[in-house]
Amino acid sequence: MSLVQQVTHIKVRGSNEGGQRRKLEGAPREVRTGFRDRTAGVDYTYIDNQGRHRVFSGRRTDMPAFVADHVLNPGLVDQEYVGLSDLAWATQHLNALEQEHGVVSRHSKKAPEPKALRWSKLPFDVNVHAPMLVAQIDRNGNWGSVPIDQAVFPFQHLTLSPFANVFHYGQACFEGVKAYRRADGSIVIFRPDRNAARMASSAKRLAMTPVTKEFFMDAIVAAVKANQHLVPPYGTGAALYIRPTQIGSGEVLGVKPAGKEMFFVLVSPVGPYFKTGFKPITLEIRLDYHRSGAGLTGCDKVAGNYAVTLLPTMETKAKGHSEILWLDVTNAMPEEAGSANFAWVKNGEIYTRGLNCGTILPGVTRDSNFTFAEALGIKVHEGDFHILEALTADEAFGTGTAVVVCPVGGLAYDGRTFVLNRGKVGPVTSKLYEGVTAFQRGDRNNPVLLEIERRNSGLLDRLEKEWIYSLAA
Incomplete structure (x- = not known):
């Protein structure tokens, strides 16, 4: 042998x-x-x-x-x-x-043996240094000049000039995608085409060259295939988090586009975003800071959106709250919860800020949850709503790739904490979480998915074709 x-x-x-x-x-x-x-x-x-x-x-x-x-x-x-x-x-x-x-x-x-991972105990963090994909733009402004199978490397540091645009003027955008292992052992990626479209929009906003949908899809598939052993087992509650990133890597001194750009895909197996798992969190409503405004980049997934939230979030967590519920610049309308979209429930119907405001992220998981809500007969209202309406909600939740659905049990506002649903997970929140996560895992016998199928015959089969990318064996 x-x-x-x-x-x-x-x-x-x-x-x-x-x-x-x-x-x-x-x-x-x-x-x-x-x-x-x-x-x-x-x-x-x-x-x-x-x-x-x-x-x-x-x-x-x-x-x-x-x-x-x-x-x-x-x-x-x-x-x-x-x-x-x-x-x-x-x-x-x-x-x-x-x-x-x-x-x-x-x-x-x-050689050192790979570190054993406790799948059900993983934090949402960098848990391994796994093989990554790295590509650069060619002279003609096109991606994909290097074959994908020659662009996957062991995890290592990048070489960038200290004059690289990303360090000075922040040309950087990224995405968050997840891959799951299903009961039959197959690996699926959840709605990566939507992430491809959003990343192209973010890059364009930052005067960078949009990565084509085809190259984006090929890149994340190559990264997942190179790390199939890191896709957590079915039933552990963990997933493989995928982080496509694009940066301005060329040297600049004056304020201008980098000219040279780099695209890379990182992966890490992760557990729940919050250590407490699927349990209600408390959001502090801040009036002294804002994450975006009209004409800015709130609707794009760019690095600067997150950098400006770090200090106020640290201050909020020091007070014992989990995250911030961001308001618009008039301090009237709720926009996002931490790094997730925000919604609340009143009399069995969902309310949330509309995407036409231009200051919130068009979340992929947000869209998935609202699609399931409407399939369950739950009406979704998108528009401009006052924060006082959220304070009297029956329940509330955040939604995003990292958290999927996160119940909100309290809103701290003007020196007072407004408790929602007695601080417990609400029925609509619970139903959406159960439905979306079951769909991602392929558990079609889940009661919520059975109800959706009963109400909308054939819908789940259509969404399986549109939302789920299965890796070929």
């Missing part, structure tokens, strides 16, 4: 700075190829036939050109990568060495 079962990644030790400049096929720009240290080594991390993780140190000169070239993705600190075609070659190469010389068994050393 072969000793080498699977090479998991390759790291080249040495510099490529002294090589000849040339244009690689599919590369975004000219790069230097060849290494100053011609004796530079290569570390292959692999799994042996006993399931142990090991490292074999080989020679750089053993690598064929098509493999060595893939390491030269501009913008990465280390020459390290996980291209699928390269790993296949490396596995065959190490097996050939072992069969001919036995060198793998003599020179390999044990």
